[in-house]
Amino acid sequence: MTDVHTPLRPTPPPVEGNPTTQTPSRWRVAANEIMGGSVMISILSVVLAMIVGAVLIALTDETVQKTAGYFFSRPGDMLSAVWQSVSGAYSSLFQGAIYNFRKPDFVDAIKPLTATLNFATPLIMAGLGIALGFRAGMFNIGGRGQMLIAIGIAGWIGFSFDLPFGIHMIVAVIGGMVGGALWAAIVGLLKARTGAHEVITTIMLNFIAYYLISYLLRTPGALQAPGSNNPKSPAMKETAIFPHLFGPNYPLNLGFIFAIVAVIVVWWLLSRSSLGFKFRAVGENPDAAKVAGINVGSIYVWAMVISGALVGLAGVAQILGTVTTGFSSGIDAGIGFDAITVALLGRSRPWGTFWAAILFGALKAGGFAMQAAEGIPIDIVLVVQSMIVLFIAAPPLVRAVFRLPTPGVFPKSSLARQKVEVSK
Incomplete structure (x- = not known):
């Protein structure tokens, strides 16, 4: 039974952006939709596939395989070989697909x-x-x-x-x-x-x-x-x-x-x-x-x-x-x-x-x-394409790797988990 000597205080209405409520701000909703949306998932799926392709390029490179034998004594040699292998491969990929920097003439350079x-x-x-x-x-x-x-x-x-x-x-x-x-x-x-x-x-x-x-x-x-x-x-x-x-x-x-x-x-x-x-x-x-x-x-x-x-x-x-x-x-x-x-x-x-x-x-x-x-075998490109499909088909995996939010889901903050006590 309510104590007649203790006046009741009405609970204040939720205010947008108030950390003590469950209502997220409009900016947080926009960021949630952008970071966890399908466009971001597609872009990051391509990034992950390119990373997998880089690993395969490094594993199939003969110089990297040779330096792997003495990795613990001279790790810098292997890291340098990996960088040269991957950067050289993706540089050739770019120049064969977009713009060839080796060509001095713009007309020839844009042919790719x-x-x-x-x-x-x-x-x-x-x-x-x-x-x-x-x-x-x-x-x-x-x-x-x-x-x-x-x-x-x-x-x-x-x-x-x-x-x-x-x-x-x-x-x-x-x-x-x-x-x-x-x-x-x-x-x-x-x-x-x-x-x-x-x-x-x-x-x-x-x-x-x-x-x-x-x-x-x-x-x-x-x-x-x-x-x-x-x-x-x-x-x-x-x-x-x-x-x-x-x-x-x-x-x-x-x-x-x-x-x-x-x-x-x-x-x-x-x-x-x-x-x-x-x-x-x-x-x-x-x-x-x-x-x-x-x-x-x-x-x-x-x-x-x-x-x-x-x-x-x-x-x-x-x-x-x-x-x-x-x-x-x-x-x-x-x-x-x-x-x-x-x-x-x-x-x-x-x-x-x-x-x-x-x-x-x-x-x-x-x-x-x-x-x-x-x-580098052209099959690497086919692997990259296949990995893109794999990651596209598994959005939770991409979100877990890059710690992306799920659209429409807002985790409760420590303040939001606290119950608002009503004074008696």
């Missing part, structure tokens, strides 16, 4: 950047297709099959028809995108009509596309070059090839412009259109989207159609921009699977996918330079 953008071009397009599927709740791992079908159709148009310059290229681009879209639409229809899981169907269609293109490349009168016994197509005609943006001395071609346009279109589609809203709604919760009146089956089909068209555009960029002398069944060069990594690193966002593809293009272009200059 164009190579990076050229390698990144199909990754941007294919990564956008995979990312769009992710946003709609579809795990499209059939990029290889969709690329091969697009390459087969665009390549056939590219070497079979005599059309004016520009028109020939546009027809080939549209043909390749339609081929990739139709091949992916099979997956969407099976998902919508029968509930078949897209992972199984895309894997099966990858094999079907590979053996179909391989068969056509061995069949005279189909995709095989006339008079040749090798499973290879004829070269593309000049009227269908993407022109170089900065002249024949630079590998970058018109495909990069198509990639930038694709990023803008996908960004607008997902962020500003009603169809993109339906994609995101179905991707978040298909049951709730169905209750809201969205035709989930139709969304699955449209998501795969657009995803396949974008992946098909990546195949077109390969056959009309990079490999114009004819193609074989291995022309996809693993881009269909690398696009999954790019989409994951980009957090399935259009511009995030764009920069992730640039990073992977830089690793590929710089990896060749690193191998040529330092003798």
Whole structure:
């Protein structure tokens, strides 16, 4: 029972920023979101992967291995060898991917950047297709099959028809995108009509596309070059090839412009259109989207159609921009699977996918330079890419290594743990 002689004092309302309350300040909330957010996790995942790559570079260096034998007597020799090995490798990686300081002329020194953008071009397009599927709740791992079908159709148009310059290229681009879209639409229809899981169907269609293109490349009168016994197509005609943006001395071609346009279109589609809203709604919760009146089956089909068209555009960029002398069944060069990594690193966002593809293009272009200059196996680059995926898939591990906060979680301070006593 309350003592009538002791007046009750009301508890003061929580004040923002007051250490005795559980309400964090707005600046603390902002710092928490920045330091623990997905962007920071992606950046630090790349940093951790580069550290792992540095360890592997040091372990495989012969000079480091020799100095390891007398490490305890002269540790400085081994540390110096490790520094020279790692710094030399990453310096060659940078100069092979961004800017070559060994070239006195700026025109020659900037050439590695164009190579990076050229390698990144199909990754941007294919990564956008995979990312769009992710946003709609579809795990499209059939990029290889969709690329091969697009390459087969665009390549056939590219070497079979005599059309004016520009028109020939546009027809080939549209043909390749339609081929990739139709091949992916099979997956969407099976998902919508029968509930078949897209992972199984895309894997099966990858094999079907590979053996179909391989068969056509061995069949005279189909995709095989006339008079040749090798499973290879004829070269593309000049009227269908993407022109170089900065002249024949630079590998970058018109495909990069198509990639930038694709990023803008996908960004607008997902962020500003009603169809993109339906994609995101179905991707978040298909049951709730169905209750809201969205035709989930139709969304699955449209998501795969657009995803396949974008992946098909990546195949077109390969056959009309990079490999114009004819193609074989291995022309996809693993881009269909690398696009999954790019989409994951980009957090399935259009511009995030764009920069992730640039990073992977830089690793590929710089990896060749690193191998040529330092003798380091290019497999190190593949390990770095794999480690990036590993760390991206394990945000708690990255947060634990760098002691990052969890978004939305604020640990109680010593003052906040103290109970506010009410005077009696």
